[in-house]
Amino acid sequence: MGAEVACRERTRYPTAPEAQGLNCEMNLLLDTSVLIDTLRSRNRRKELLARLVEEGHRLTTTALNIAEIYAGIRSGEETRTSLLLDSLDCYALDCETGKQAGLLKNVWARKGKTVSLPDAIVAAIAIERGCTLMTDNRKDFPMPELSLYPLP
Numbered sequence: 702m703g704a705e706v707a708c709r710e711r712t713r714y715p716t717a718p719e720a721q722g723l724n725c726e727m728n729l730l731l732d733t734s735v736l737i738d739t740l741r742s743r744n745r746r747k748e749l750l751a752r753l754v755e756e757g758h759r760l761t762t763t764a765l766n767i768a769e770i771y772a773g774i775r776s777g778e779e780t781r782t783s784l785l786l787d788s789l790d791c792y793a794l795d796c797e798t799g800k801q802a803g804l805l806k807n808v809w810a811r812k813g814k815t816v817s818l819p820d821a822i823v824a825a826i827a828i829e830r831g832c833t834l835m836t837d838n839r840k841d842f843p844m845p846e847l848s849l850y851p852l853p
Contacts, residue, residue, distance in 0.1 A: 726759070727753075727758045727759070727832075727833050728758075728759045728761055728830065728831060728832040728833065729753060729758055729759065729760055729761065729832065729834075729835050729850060730761050730762060730792070730823070730826065730827045730830070730833065730834050730835065731750075731760060731761065731762045731789065731835050732762075732766060732823060732834060732835060732836035732837075732838065733766045733769045733770060734836055734837040734838055735750075735835045735836060735837065736762065736766060736770050736785070736786075737770070737773070738837070739785060740778060740781060740782055740785060744837075744852075744853075745853075749852075760790070761789055761790040761791065761792060761830075761832060762786070762789045762791055762792070763791065763792045763793075763794070763822070763823055763826050764791055764792070764793050764794065765794065765819055765822050765826075766823065767786055767791060769819070770782060770786065792830055794822055794826065797829070798825045798826055799825075801825040801828065801829060802818070802821040802824070802825035802826075803821070805821045805825055805844060806818060806821040809821075809843065809844075814843055816841065816842075816843070820841045820842060823842075824842050824844050824847050827847055828844070828846055828847055832848070833848040833849065833850045834847060834849050834850065835850040835852060836849065836850075836852075837852060
């Protein structure tokens with residue numbers, strides 16, 4: 702298995718390809734749970750993200766995740782929130798990705814699994830942009846075509 706394939710398919714591996722001796726740069730899409738942990742200094746997320754950037758990985762998020770962060774912002778978090786979010790590349794929702802999100806939600810509903818529309822949108826953006834999703838809520842993203850980063 703080539704490094705490129707291993708990088709794309711890291712979701713189903715118990716350890717990240719870097720731990721398997723593979724070196725590849727990733728586009729990592731940070732879900733709201735990871736952003737909150739980073740902003741509130743939980744689970745050593747700041748250190749993890751700093752290491753990933755140092756290794757050459759690109760950190761991204763979506764406009765939807767930014768909206769969720771600002772919807773729950775606490776007093777005193779404004780400056781640190783702006784600094785973090787301004788440091789990330791941000792993906793918007795376009796028509797094609799919106800269609801993909803709707804189809805993902807529909808497919809999983811037919812299988813008896815409820816996927817929220819925000820989660821379907823984030824998943825569709827990650828899939829369309831070739832990003833590996835970093836989330837603490839893996840159960841909310843059952844799509845096999847979605848690459849999930851194995852958080853500690």
